[in-house]
Amino acid sequence: MGVEIRVEGLTKSFGRQTIWQDVSLTLPAGEISVLLGPSGTGKSVFLKSLVGLLKPDRGHIWVGDRDLPRLPEAQLYDTRKLFGVLFQDGALFGSMNLYDNIAFPLREHTKKSEGEVKRIVMEKMEMVGLLGAEKKLPGEISGGMKKRAGLARALVLDPEILLVDEPDSGLDPVRTAYLNQLIVDLNSQINATFLIVTHDINTARTVPDNIGLLFRRELVMFGPREMLLSSEEPVVRQFLNARKVGPIGMSEEKDVSELEAEAKMGHDPGRLPPIPPQLMPSDGRVRPTQHAPGGWCAAHGVVPPPGSFIDDLGRNWVEEWPRYVAAMSPVGGGPAPGGFGQAGGGRPGAGAAP
Numbered sequence: 618m619g620v621e622i623r624v625e626g627l628t629k630s631f632g633r634q635t636i637w638q639d640v641s642l643t644l645p646a647g648e649i650s651v652l653l654g655p656s657g658t659g660k661s662v663f664l665k666s667l668v669g670l671l672k673p674d675r676g677h678i679w680v681g682d683r684d685l686p687r688l689p690e691a692q693l694y695d696t697r698k699l700f701g702v703l704f705q706d707g708a709l710f711g712s713m714n715l716y717d718n719i720a721f722p723l724r725e726h727t728k729k730s731e732g733e734v735k736r737i738v739m740e741k742m743e744m745v746g747l748l749g750a751e752k753k754l755p756g757e758i759s760g761g762m763k764k765r766a767g768l769a770r771a772l773v774l775d776p777e778i779l780l781v782d783e784p785d786s787g788l789d790p791v792r793t794a795y796l797n798q799l800i801v802d803l804n805s806q807i808n809a810t811f812l813i814v815t816h817d818i819n820t821a822r823t824v825p826d827n828i829g830l831l832f833r834r835e836l837v838m839f840g841p842r843e844m845l846l847s848s849e850e851p852v853v854r855q856f857l858n859a860r861k862v863g864p865i866g867m868s869e870e871k872d873v874s875e876l877e878a879e880a881k882m883g884h885d886p887g888r889l890p891p892i893p894p895q896l897m898p899s900d901g902r903v904r905p906t907q908h909a910p911g912g913w914c915a916a917h918g919v920v921p922p923p924g925s926f927i928d929d930l931g932r933n934w935v936e937e938w939p940r941y942v943a944a945m946s947p948v949g950g951g952p953a954p955g956g957f958g959q960a961g962g963g964r965p966g967a968g969a970a971p
């Protein structure tokens with residue numbers, strides 16, 4: 618399950634406005650990637666381009682051996698069925714109850730019987746914790762529930778790729794933490810390739826396997842989480858530290874004189890905070906595509922910031938990891954008796970985003 622998406626030299630403009638150019642990246646199969654960037658840098662446009670709702674001016678989007686922008690309409694329609702998308706507002710139909718909203722893609726795109734539709738809808742509603750809310754209308758539920766309903770609808774066609782646009786928008790930090798946990802749990806269950814657009818730094822630091830950053834109409838960097846969280850690149854550091862000091866300005870980029878003035882005053886985008894342990898599935902199992910904590914840093918001779926990979930209980934997960942993996946079989950198996958990951962918190966990330 619889960620397919621790799623390879624983007625090569627992608628460029629998109631609206632009229633004379635170039636949104637981004639020459640974007641190249643690979644979303645590894647089954648992994649979770651996050652796309653960051655200041656407002657208006659074209660993250661949503663990128664998501665819509667990936668699913669074929671917008672056509673890029675140049676470049677390729679390889680989904681397996683299919684180059685999406687060059688597919689004839691019928692094949693594009695077929696390929697889109699590999700994608701599940703959660704749009705920012707959930708994009709639910711206001712006049713339909715949650716059951717009918719979630720059933721909609723099945724009724725629209727498949728010939729399944731109503732019995733089968735029911736089985737699938739209830740299964741997905743259970744996966745996102747919405748059982749019992751079938752009859753509710755979107756106007757009667759909270760923002761967090763709307764996101765969950767949107768996720769359930771994105772899952773009904775068993776997508777190989779899940780695109781999520783700002784899951785945290787309009788949610789309080791606690792609900793965002795619950796939604797992040799749900800996203801990690803879903804990834805471990807369906808093992809699809811995930812791309813999440815977010816502004817939430819905590820989400821970016823704890824959820825993904827990979828992070829990308831758009832700025833100045835370019836992809837500044839894309840790579841493993843540890844690579845960006847230990848990067849010295851000023852734009853990356855400024856964004857991940859949520860600081861005013863650095864190349865990102867109020868509306869877009871700062872000019873040279875502003876940057877010189879900052880440098881003269883001795884400002885910099887801040888020290889790098891410790892890299893937190895990555896959020897684990899709530900059953901404590903290891904996701905099939907999960908990377909060992911500290912693995913990228915060790916392989917690239919990078920010394921992570923002091924205090925990295927240490928959880929709330931003071932355990933260093935670089936050291937704990939081999940024992941943890943030995944004690945926990947991958948998805949499909951289960952926790953070893955007396956092993957890690959038991960009720961509430963023997964696992965990395967526990968406490969980082971409960």
Ligand SMILES: Nc1ncnc2c1ncn2[C@@H]1O[C@H](COP(=O)(O)OP(=O)(O)OP(=O)(O)O)[C@@H](O)[C@H]1O
Pocket residue numbers: 631636654655656657658659660661662663
């Ligand atoms: N269909 C369209 N036609 C013309 N311009 C568009 C269209 N869609 C998006 N844009 C422009 O593209 C730019 C990038 O928009 P986009 O919504 O992708 O940014 P974003 O990074 O997702 O922003 P935010 O973080 O605020 O959601 C904006 O200037 C927007 O006005």
